[in-house]
Amino acid sequence: MTKFLGTDPTFYPSAQAAMEAPPERLAYVALVKPDGLAVVDVDPESPSYSRVVGHLAMPASAEEDELHHFGWNACSSALCPMAPHPHLERRYLIVPGLRSSRIYIVDTKADPRNLKIVKTIEPEELMRRTGYSRPHTIHCGPAGIYVSALGAAGSDEGPGGIFMLEHETFQPLGRFEVDRGSQYLGYDFWWHILHDVVVTSEWGIPRHFENGLDVNALVAKQFGHKLHFFDARSRKHIQEVDLGDDYQMTLELRPAHDPTKLYGFVGVVTNVTNLASSIWVWYRENGSFKVKKVIEIAAQPAAAADLPAILQPFGAVPPLVTDIGLSLDDRFLYASCWGTGELHQYDVSDPFAPKLTAVVQLGGVISRTPHPSGERIGGGPQMLEISRDGRRVYVTNSLYSSWDDQFYPEGIPGALIKLDAHPNGGLTIDPRFHVSFGDARSHQVRLEGGDSSTDSFCFPG
């Protein structure tokens, strides 16, 4: 897996270089029930365009893996000048099972359409070496592969945190935090790579989400509502920022891709007082981090009879913003409203004053908007991934198996949908692109050569 001359062409010094590189031809999609990875042809020139051209079934095991998020072994951060690893290759997908705490290392190079598992980190080894369970987000970093985890080893409680895998052997190296301070809940993380800042967000402890959303815990405001900032060099907690405990579940973190900028966006699933979702900006001012709410999306009232049991007491459909994405030019922010069945696009050229530029309807608890091809959409837009050039957005429709069953009891047939993004704002669903995974559910999408949530760039411009 080492190159001698030249670097992997999919390592980009800057976000601009990543946008100008050739577009993706394949998409990798995590499937659940049963667990697997699908390879989808997304090259419009190819005869098998918009079809599943490969499928890797995860080995049958006693418990479900629940594949969820996944990422690359190496990416553009390998070109960062302070610790260059220019001869790594973007070759292996690091694929955690959120429920099983097992991690698969999957080779995409030997045959990109015929994926192969080359190594499996068993849950016992992962927990023994790191003290964590429920691995979640993967980021390829300057000193190894970083993985967030939601639970403590062998427990349904916290603390969640971050651990590292060795770059070449994928051996778990132990936990990241030297001093976690007030941080206890885990979920997503990313960094401002040139400023030695790691930021983490909070979902909840496994006991509150694993067997379905614990509504009592939500009403009691026991899910996460903070961001935490760590010094990447000393690995010590430097600051927590509390959004207020009405805001429950601070999930996806999208720092600006421009490494000279010190701001980012975080999506909040719900506000317990009115079920609205919100998106906040974090930024640094006078040496400390602050947050500001910049987007709020209201819940939509509905008749109890039309609602699944979990929502009947509330008489409304919450938007449930459960994924957000930021285009590589830091210009467009996307938000998936999995409850109401909408995908929003905002112009965030001024991150403190977003402008809504498009709303697309798909699925939804009440609206149940079909795909333009006529296909029924179960669930709503959930995981979203933006192509490097910012012209295409791919979305899937499942959130998390036990929550799917609560919000969409009629079932969620897995799908991959593509939208075309217009250069100056605006979104259109591609009517010819509807990939069905049958009864399997679909979660995160990764694009060949990297996408808008896989890479960190050190060079500006």
Added chain:
Amino acid sequence: MYTAILLGVFHGINPAMGWLFAVFLAIYRKDRRELFRALVPITVGHAVSVALIVAIVAAARSTLPVLPIRYGAAAVLLLFGVYRLLRWYRHIAWASVNLSRRELAVWSFLGATSHGSGLMLAPLVLDLPGGQNAIAVVLVHSAAMLLTMAGAAVLVHDRFSLARMQKLWVNFDLIWALSLVAAGGLSLLAALSQTHGMSGMHGMHGG
């Protein structure tokens, strides 16, 4: 002395030793002068690391017979070289744009030390006639390194696109590890020939 210069060029051309960081800082701060501002502390850090090893070798040489030091240096170089060959991709981790010059020198010192830069000079120091020259070796080596880094940094900053640099980027870490092994091998050969030379002399005495 030529070897000291050659090793200076060799160390200087390795992007992980500093010029890449200097280019980056110049691009990041949009100021070409940053190239030179960064290279000075980088050279100082490197020189201190190299001087430390050279001083240890020179001190050992002035107190111990040269042959065991030769074997010792060969063994350390070979072992370290094989380690780097197996783990060539290891680097010290985070460093940021916010490094002060002192921190930049420390970064360079740590990088040079963990790469075994000074070790590579050990066989050379053992072959020197006098202790005085050890200081000259470090100075000549560091000057050659600084000039090479400056040349590489200016060339890449002014003439190359980053895309072109990516195509030409050779796996220096692997070459580096091989050089350590080669230096160890040469040191071992020198030690062996010296041993043979001695036993030959013993033989003559016996006859």
